[in-house]
Amino acid sequence: MASVLVVEDDQFVRSALIRHLTEASHTVRSVGTALEALREVAHFRFDVVILDLGLPDLDGAEALKMLRGITDVPVIIATARDDEAEIVRLLNDGADDYLTKPFSVEHLSARMAAVLRRARSSGEAPPSREIRVGGLAIDPLRRQAALDGTALDLTRREFDLLAFLAGRPGVVVPRKELLAEVWQQSYGDDQTIDVHLSWLRRKLGETAARPRYLHTLRGVGVKLEPPGESQP
Numbered sequence: 001m002a003s004v005l006v007v008e009d010d011q012f013v014r015s016a017l018i019r020h021l022t023e024a025s026h027t028v029r030s031v032g033t034a035l036e037a038l039r040e041v042a043h044f045r046f047d048v049v050i051l052d053l054g055l056p057d058l059d060g061a062e063a064l065k066m067l068r069g070i071t072d073v074p075v076i077i078a079t080a081r082d083d084e085a086e087i088v089r090l091l092n093d094g095a096d097d098y099l100t101k102p103f104s105v106e107h108l109s110a111r112m113a114a115v116l117r118r119a120r121s122s123g124e125a126p127p128s129r130e131i132r133v134g135g136l137a138i139d140p141l142r143r144q145a146a147l148d149g150t151a152l153d154l155t156r157r158e159f160d161l162l163a164f165l166a167g168r169p170g171v172v173v174p175r176k177e178l179l180a181e182v183w184q185q186s187y188g189d190d191q192t193i194d195v196h197l198s199w200l201r202r203k204l205g206e207t208a209a210r211p212r213y214l215h216t217l218r219g220v221g222v223k224l225e226p227p228g229e230s231q232p
């Protein structure tokens with residue numbers, strides 16, 4: 001059972017979501033505006049937020065950025081928009097997953113279960129030892145990372161991805177394993193991994209064309225190793 005906040009201004013859709021989630025034994029609160037959503041997460045603890053983009057007072061994409069400023073609760077975007085560039089922006093801005101309307105209650109249940117598994121997994125006790133790879137220092141217990149002595153401002157998923165790869169320096173990790181271990185999914189879209197790798201590369205001061213730590217082997221996987229150790 002999870003505590004769910006539904007942010008949806010369409011009363012018909014909102015009622016259907018509340019009914020389905022309640023029947024699935026979840027505790028549900030619902031609001032119809034972005035400002036109400038911000039007030040809710042400021043006063044109550046939720047396990048997941050289902051966020052519509054077409055809100056009357058504030059675009060959902062802006063609401064997502066504001067939510068990320070005050071909480072790391074998992075957010076599933078529910079949208080009628082299917083523009084790939086916008087979906088990438090939403091993932092970059094901190095969305096944990098997205099669903100394109102119309103979607104079935106079964107699809108929503110599966111996505112919620114995956115997001116909740118990932119959240120529980122990231123909350124499990126991490127290894128206590130610090131991981132060092134070149135100039136990278138990663139503290140799993142405090143969930144902090146630094147590059148050459150400078151702290152890195154990482155999202156929850158960026159940190160999970162970096163720590164997982166750093167724990168296997170020089171090892172090529174298949175994308176399927178990344179989905180299973182970092183995202184807790186048995187299947188998924190490679191775009192999700194690519195977006196987070198791109199975002200993480202920027203924070204490490206590198207690019208896919210000129211990598212330092214993160215190296216992608218097309219069709220194989222991803223590895224992290226100190227600069228200068230990769231073969232040309």
